[in-house]
Each structure stands twice: as structure tokens, then as C-alpha cells.
Amino acid sequence: GAGVSQSPSNKVTEKGKDVELRCDPISGHTALYWYRQRLGQGLEFLIYFQGNSAPDKSGLPSDRFSAERTGESVSTLTIQRTQQEDSAVYLCAILRRGGFANTGELFFGEGSRLTVL
Amino acid sequence: DAKTTQPNSMESNEEEPVHLPCNHSTISGTDYIHWYRQLPSQGPEYVIHGLTSNVNNRMASLAIAEDRKSSTLILHRATLRDAAVYYCILRDRAGANNLFFGTGTRLTVIP
Numbered sequence: 001g002a003g004v005s006q007s008p009s010n011k012v013t014e015k016g017k018d019v020e021l022r023c024d025p026i027s028g029h030t031a032l033y034w035y036r037q038r039l040g041q042g043l044e045f046l047i048y049f050q051g052n053s054a055p056d057k058s059g060l061p062s063d064r065f066s067a068e069r070t071g072e073s074v075s076t077l078t079i080q081r082t083q084q085e086d087s088a089v090y091l092c093a094i095l096r097r098g099g100f101a102n103t104g105e106l107f108f109g110e111g112s113r114l115t116v117l
Numbered sequence: 118d119a120k121t122t123q124p125n126s127m128e129s130n131e132e133e134p135v136h137l138p139c140n141h142s143t144i145s146g147t148d149y150i151h152w153y154r155q156l157p158s159q160g161p162e163y164v165i166h167g168l169t170s171n172v173n174n175r176m177a178s179l180a181i182a183e184d185r186k187s188s189t190l191i192l193h194r195a196t197l198r199d200a201a202v203y204y205c206i207l208r209d210r211a212g213a214n215n216l217f218f219g220t221g222t223r224l225t226v227i228p
Contacts, residue, residue, distance in 0.1 A: 004160075035218070042204070043161070043218035091160050106153075106216075108160030 003029075004109035006092050012115045016081055021112045023075040023092030031095040033106065034067055034077050038088045046090075049075065082116045089113050121205045126223045129195045137190040137222050139205030144185050149208045152179065152190045154201040155221070161204060164190065200226045 003026030013019050025032060034046040045059040049069045060066070064082075069075040079086055089111040095104050122140040129135040141150065149168050153161040165172055165179045167188070172179040178191040192199055204221040 033216075042220040045216060093160070105163035106161075108162065110158075110160050 003096075004092055004094055004107055006090075006109035006112050008112055009110065010113045010115075012117065013082055014117050015084060018078065018080045019082055019114060021077045021079075021090050021114070023077070023109060025073070025075075025092070025094045026096075027072065029072065029094035029096050032069060032075050033093040033095075034075070035091040035093065036061075036088045037091060037111070043091065046077070079114075082114075084116050087114055087116045120217055121207060121219060123203070123205055123219065123222045125220065126225065128225045128227060129192075131197060131226055131228050132194050135192040135195045135199070135224065137192075137203050137205075137224065138187065139189070140187045141205070141207055142186045144207060145209060147209050150179070150181060150185075150188050151206050151208055152177070153204045153206065153218070154199075155204070156198075156201045161218070164203070166208075195224075195226045197226050197228060200224055 005024040007022045011019055031048065031050040033048050035043040036046055037043050047060055047067045048056040064080045067075060067077045075092065077090060091108055091111045093106040093108045095106055124138065127137065149166055151166040152164040154164050155161040165174050165177050167179045167181050169181060169185065171181060180189045180191060182188065188205065190203060202221040202223050204218045206216050206218055208216060
């Protein structure tokens with residue numbers, strides 16, 4: 001929604017496999033976030049990118065999780081050796097250029113639903 | 118980081134006003150109060166935000182207590198489309214990266 005496209009929308013994988021989730025935001029955003037939402041629960045912050053600064057990885061639950069962003073465009077979240085507890089919806093959000101960090105709106109994608117069997 | 122507390126669920130009749138409360142007793146002077154909502158099978162969407170004064174926009178109104186330790190999101194006439202999970206979050210002046218959404222309030226609108 002509102003300029004954030006995520007793919008795949010649904011992914012079913014077997015335990016132990018690696019998965020890559022993609023976030024394709026519109027140009028002109030200043031910050032990009034990844035969140036995880038388990039069934040029936042709130043959003044868990046995972047990682048945050050802004051400009052050329054080092055990303056804030058404080059929310060990544062383990063070293064199996066990593067994320068990259070190419071310039072100010074596509075970001076990928078990679079989960080290695082997936083576990084059943086990784087099953088969740090992974091949401092990407094952007095802060096548009098001109099939005100202040102403390103007041104600007106976050107625009108979320110519709111998420112990628114990951115199911116680990 | 119300052120956190121918020123919301124009721125897990127609320128119900129409202131269609132076309133009646135809804136008041137969704139949020140407690141944030143540890144709010145700092147530089148924290149902005151934001152509300153988002155999440156419709157079924159969608160990502161959250163921005164609703165409204167404020168600092169000290171009450172705010173109105175086309176979607177809702179935000180009433181902020183004088184001591185800023187609580188706030189209320191007001192939907193003036195609930196519609197079925199307003200059924201969603203509503204999140205109250207705080208964002209500080211430095212623009213904290215780790216925005217804590219919590220579990221929100223699930224609003225059910227009864228036709």
C-alpha cells in the first residue's frame with residue numbers, strides 16, 4: 001500500500017531452508033523498517049535503515065536473520081535455516097522524504113506471510 | 118523507551134461514536150503520540166498524531182490529557198470498515214528507530 005510493494009505475498013517453506021523476502025519502496029523515502037507480526041500478536045521491530053548510516057539491527061532475533069538495502073531502493077530480508085517459530089507476516093514500512101522522524105507517517109506494505117512447515 | 122497500554126478489545130455499534138483509550142504514564146516531554154490501525158490482512162495505516170493539543174483530521178480526533186499520560190482516539194461514527202486493530206505508539210524527538218506497537222485494541226463494530 002501507498003508505495004510499498006512486498007514479495008512474495010505468501011511463502012511456504014520447509015524447516016531448514018533459507019528464504020528471502022523483498023521490499024520494493026517508491027523512490028524518495030528517507031527510512032525503511034522491517035517488522036515481524038506473529039499470528040494474533042503486535043508488531044516486532046526487526047531492523048531500520050536510514051541514508052548511509054549503519055542500520056539499526058537491534059531487533060533481529062538471531063544471527064539467522066539479516067537484511068540489506070540497495071541504495072534507497074529495494075531491501076531484502078533473509079532468514080537462513082528457517083524454524084517453525086519464524087512463521088509470521090513480515091512487514092516493510094517506509095518514512096517518506098520530507099517526513100520528520102518523530103512526526104512523519106510510516107507507510108506499510110501488505111506484508112509477506114511466511115509459513116515454515 | 119516509553120510504552121503504551123491499551124485494552125485488548127472493544128465493541129461499538131455501527132454509527133455510534135467510539136472512544137479508544139491509551140495510557141502512556143511514562144511519556145517524556147518530547148514524545149509524540151501516534152495512532153495507527155490495521156485492517157484485516159493488511160499492513161498498518163496511519164490515523165493521526167499529536168503532541169499536546171487535541172487534533173482532528175478526516176479519519177478521527179485525538180484527545181490528549183493535560184498531563185499527557187493518556188490519550189483517546191475518537192471515531193465519531195463507527196462504520197463496519199472501522200473494524201480493525203488500533204495501535205497507540207510513542208515517537209520521540211530523536212525519531213527512535215524501535216517503534217513499539219504492542220498488541221493494540223481490536224475494535225469490533227456491530228451492525
